[in-house]
Amino acid sequence: MTSRTSSASAPATPLRLGIAGLGTVGAGVIRLLRANADLLRARAGRPIEVVAVSARDKTRDRGVDLAGLRWYEDARELVTDPDVDVVVELIGGAEGTARAVVEQALAAGKPVVTANKALVALHGSALAQLSATHNAPLLFEAAVAGGIPAIKTVREGLAGDRLLRVGGILNGTCNYILTVMRETGKDFATVLKDAQDLGYAEADPSTDIDGLDAAHKLTILAGLAFGQPVEFSSVHVEGIRRIGAEDLSFARALGYRIRLLGLAHMTECGLQARVTPCLVPQHSPLAQVDGVFNAVVAEGEFVGRIMIEGRGAGAGPTASAVTADLIDIARGHTIAVWGVQASAGLPLRAAPITLGHGAFYLRLAVEDRPGVIADITAVLRDCGVSLRSMLQHPAETDDAPYVPLVLVTHQTSEAAMQEAVTRIDALSVVTDSPVMIRIETA
Ligand SMILES: NC(=O)C1=CN([C@@H]2O[C@H](COP(=O)(O)OP(=O)(O)OC[C@H]3O[C@@H](n4cnc5c(N)ncnc54)[C@H](O)[C@@H]3O)[C@@H](O)[C@H]2O)C=CC1
Numbered sequence: 207m208t209s210r211t212s213s214a215s216a217p218a219t220p221l222r223l224g225i226a227g228l229g230t231v232g233a234g235v236i237r238l239l240r241a242n243a244d245l246l247r248a249r250a251g252r253p254i255e256v257v258a259v260s261a262r263d264k265t266r267d268r269g270v271d272l273a274g275l276r277w278y279e280d281a282r283e284l285v286t287d288p289d290v291d292v293v294v295e296l297i298g299g300a301e302g303t304a305r306a307v308v309e310q311a312l313a314a315g316k317p318v319v320t321a322n323k324a325l326v327a328l329h330g331s332a333l334a335q336l337s338a339t340h341n342a343p344l345l346f347e348a349a350v351a352g353g354i355p356a357i358k359t360v361r362e363g364l365a366g367d368r369l370l371r372v373g374g375i376l377n378g379t380c381n382y383i384l385t386v387m388r389e390t391g392k393d394f395a396t397v398l399k400d401a402q403d404l405g406y407a408e409a410d411p412s413t414d415i416d417g418l419d420a421a422h423k424l425t426i427l428a429g430l431a432f433g434q435p436v437e438f439s440s441v442h443v444e445g446i447r448r449i450g451a452e453d454l455s456f457a458r459a460l461g462y463r464i465r466l467l468g469l470a471h472m473t474e475c476g477l478q479a480r481v482t483p484c485l486v487p488q489h490s491p492l493a494q495v496d497g498v499f500n501a502v503v504a505e506g507e508f509v510g511r512i513m514i515e516g517r518g519a520g521a522g523p524t525a526s527a528v529t530a531d532l533i534d535i536a537r538g539h540t541i542a543v544w545g546v547q548a549s550a551g552l553p554l555r556a557a558p559i560t561l562g563h564g565a566f567y568l569r570l571a572v573e574d575r576p577g578v579i580a581d582i583t584a585v586l587r588d589c590g591v592s593l594r595s596m597l598q599h600p601a602e603t604d605d606a607p608y609v610p611l612v613l614v615t616h617q618t619s620e621a622a623m624q625e626a627v628t629r630i631d632a633l634s635v636v637t638d639s640p641v642m643i644r645i646e647t648a
């Protein structure tokens with residue numbers, strides 16, 4: 207006699223998705239799910255199928271066939287579709303429809319997968335509570351460093367250790383711009399346009415170049431590393447707008463490359479978190495991370511330093527991260543948002559950046575006349591900042607209105623350096639606001 211069990215014969219129940227947002231990432235997710243359907247079914251133990259979608263423009267050609275998928279003009283209605291098991295939010299933005307979709311889905315007990323770093327960085331604490339209250343997982347691997355499994359590494363892979371530092375190169379658009387400008391000499395605006403055409407940039411690219419996108423990601427990484435939400439407004443943020451071609455070539459002459467780094471570490475006074483352009487030694491691991499690649503670094507008491515590298519933006523890498531979250535949901539592998547069961551909910555105490563220390567690069571535009579260097583070094587002396595080296599290139603023409611002067615300091619306090627820069631900026635011989643870049647050793 208043969209015995210038949212329902213599990214042996216019944217087809218596995220599919221995990222049914224509603225995808226809100228069909229831009230670079232949304233269309234990329236649909237492509238990946240179709241291309242890898244068999245592989246995903248094997249890994250997830252059940253098929254993963256898109257049943258409903260929502261976007262702004264139904265007629266737009268996205269290179270993916272939407273036939274047979276239910277279309278919603280209003281993404282909030284997609285959430286209430288009884289056939290949608292999991293809501294995938296790929297609209298973007300910390301407020302408006304994206305936020306409403308995520309909140310409504312969690313409140314309805316539906317798992318959510320999102321790539322929306324702005325939303326998680328600004329509202330992660332409240333969303334974590336909603337997720338816990340309704341027992342609805344919220345997964346966001348794509349939100350930090352695109353295709354790099356950054357969240358999983360920090361939240362799960364390093365769960366056994368006490369982390370001291372986390373961060374890295376967290377914005378693909380900025381890294382692409384800095385790399386291509388350095389390698390080709392193309393101007394900022396042209397390279398930014400290329401990054402937009404490649405689907406790397408945010409809807410408003412100032413979010414990338416002013417450092418906010420990297421700060422969103424750092425806020426999330428630090429929350430995971432230290433098991434408590436981080437107040438986005440406590441992150442010190444500087445972008446790359448003021449970095450010019452001359453900085454890239456001075457950096458090269460000094461043996462460095464310029465990277466936009468997000469770094470967070472615990473101090474006795476609290477968490478210090480900043481996103482700033484930095485000079486890194488040209489042979490260091492971070493200097494080798496070029497183009498749209500990101501790198502996530504973490505340092506733990508027992509594990510020491512780790513670094514993982516990969517593509518931080520673009521349809522394919524981001525779709526890969528979204529899909530990994532979907533497989534976790536299909537497998538029933540879910541976890542509390544900040545990786546701790548009973549997070550304090552209160553944001554971590556923040557330490558002001560002025561408590562930091564480091565070495566600095568300072569580029570000044572100065573009049574080409576006697577006494578200028580003496581005026582500047584007098585300010586540095588008065589502020590207690592010690593110089594390590596100085597570079598001056600001759601003016602390009604005899605009637606050039608200024609000459610560039612580059613100073614590199616020894617280790618000094620951030621507060622002293624900020625005071626010195628304010629005073630130097632006020633000197634009449636200095637013709638434009640100084641460009642100050644921190645120097646990182648690793
Ligand atoms: N592009 C990338 O490389 C990466 C993007 N992300 C994040 O993924 C999310 C999506 O980014 P992209 O695909 O690049 O953006 P996108 O601008 O290419 O696509 C956004 C999509 O949302 C739709 N949309 C806008 N408002 C809507 C509304 N009210 N209702 C329904 N749909 C609406 C648009 O029609 C479009 O289909 C963002 O949160 C972004 O930060 C994360 C990692 C990498």
Ligand SMILES: N[C@@H](CC=O)C(=O)O
Binds near residue numbers: 376
């Ligand atoms: N605009 C972002 C996209 C990924 O998060 C970036 O450039 O890194």
Ligand code: NA
Binds near residue numbers: 357
């Ligand atoms: Na990721």
